[in-house]
Amino acid sequence: MEKTSAAGLDALASELEKVTETAVCERDEVFGNTGRLVAYPQNEREVSGALSLAAHTGITVIPEGGGTKRGYGGTLEAADVLLSMKKIRGIVEHEAGDLILTVKAGTPLADIQHALAKKGQFLPLDAPDSEKGTIGGILAANMSGPKRLRYGSGRDLVVGMRVVHAGGQVMRAGAKVVKNVAGYDMNKLYVGSMGTLGIVTEVTLKCRPLPERESVVLLESEAGVDPLAVFSRHLLDTPMEPVAVEIVNPALSDRMGGRRAFSLALSFEDVPKSVERQEQWVRRNAQLLTVSDTLRNEEAAAWWKRFLQTDRQCVTLKVGSLLTDVPVVLHHAERLSEQLGITLLSHGSVGVGLSKLHVQAEKEAVCTFIRGMRQFMSGREGYVTVEHAPLSVRRQVGVWGENSPNSRLFAGIKRAFDPEGILNPGRFVVG
Known part of the structure; x- marks a missing residue:
């Protein structure tokens, strides 16, 4: 993308300030995925106004929640506008008797859990970075943790959404009830789409009683x-x-206080x-x-909180595999890391078929490790996604690996929702 000139930036800021608060955006040369300007809408109407302006002027927009996923997806250093959802936060409605919560998309997951705990409930979503990560960003990236085995992922918890599409149109998907049979379940399409189809402004989710x-x-x-x-x-x-x-x-295992052995x-x-x-x-x-x-109880919760803490200096890979291949994936990753002399923190769920590999080393060694894991998985009905990495690594090895056989389908959906390609360009597989 060509850089916006100083005059063009001033003109863009002038137009954008008519619909929402703006400022010059700080560059993030390490991870990218920022903007030349940052917009701070305070409500759904301002999000709609900003996207309507984008559609008419052809400017590109990257939506962002807590900023924890800048290292995930895409190879752009910056779009024209970074649209921050930080000010669109708070609980809209909590039907405690029905275990249903409606919340604004910019609300941090930790704030949601704190509010629900006062009512003896919780949201069964153990995504990393819960202190800063917003519910909208977590769902857009479809982030989940080890407890997905029992509770499912974000796709399984969402019953309704409000989404602003690329032209500024506001759409409601699903409903504020658990038993919703109103046509296609569009929620599942938005979850995991990395903000390339629309910007979620509000979400309705299923809660659970806190376990005793x-x-x-x-x-x-x-x-x-x-x-x-x-x-x-x-x-x-x-x-x-x-x-x-x-x-x-x-x-x-060693970092978590155990012996240096598989556990x-x-x-x-x-x-x-x-x-x-x-x-x-x-x-x-x-x-x-x-x-x-x-x-x-408290000791168990604290253990999981430490377990999910991630180091932004590490490159994180998500490996999807057959359930029976999870130990094989972890064993191969261990051998490969030893051969390359790199630090590896890894874990995998035998019941879900997902493994996380956190790698720390020089760039070339990391890229060699990623290529080695992808080659290993190529014949095993699996995949290796770069879930967090500096921009330079993502540009060298790609985020998603080889083109998915569903790429044409993804591209068709993207064109239908965002024909001008203004939302998060290049962030997803074909986004």
Whole structure:
């Protein structure tokens, strides 16, 4: 994209100030995905006005919540306008009896959880960066954590949305009720689309009662990852109901306070008697493993919070695979990282088929690692996505890997929703 001249920037600012507050945007040369100007709409009407102006003038817009996903997707340093959703925040409505919450898109996930906790409820979404990450940004990137095993991802929690399309039109998808059968479920299309189809301004979600007891059972293996994988599959084939079943590599196990060995983190949430019964089952059946610790309630919650903390200096990869391939992915990543001499913190869910690899090294070693993982996954019905990386790394190896067989379908949807290509250009697979 050509840089906007100083005169052009002044003219753009003058037009944009007619519909919303603006300022000159600070550059982010490391991660990109910013703008030459930043707009701070205070409500949906101002978002609509800004996008209507963009459609008429051809300016490009990158929507942003808490700014935690600048390293995810796209190879642009800056669009014309960074549209910040920070001021569109707060709870709109909470039907506690129906376990339904309606909230503005710029609300941080941590604020939502704090407000719900006062009513004895929570939003079962354990995305990283919850202190700064907004609910709109988390859903746009479809971020979730280990507890997705039990509770599902954001797509499973959303029942309604208000979205501003590229021309400024406002659309409501779904409804403020759980049992909604009104045509196509458009919510699922917006979740994970990286803001390339529209800007979410409000979302209605399903909540859950806070569990009376939460526990984390930590197990270790002297014989590598395989015994942990075997036990995990055995557990998932029983009536037990773990919230998370996460295999953790030696470096991350060490950082979390355990020994430098492959470990297994099991999470249970329910009434005390149910949680205790499941803990006892684990102790009886984990005969080839060592139960290193059992954490409960506040200690368990604090453990997961530390587990989900991410270092912006690391490059994060998301690897999707067959359930049975998760231990294979973690083992191969371990070997490859040792060969390249790089630091690797990794974990994977045997019950979901997703692994996260956090890599820290010089740029060339990181790029070699990414290419090696993609080559390994190419014959295994899986994929490797760069979930967080500097702009220079994303430009060198690409975010999404080889073109998806669904690229033409994605491109058609993008053209239908945003024919001028003003929203988050190049941010998604074909966005």
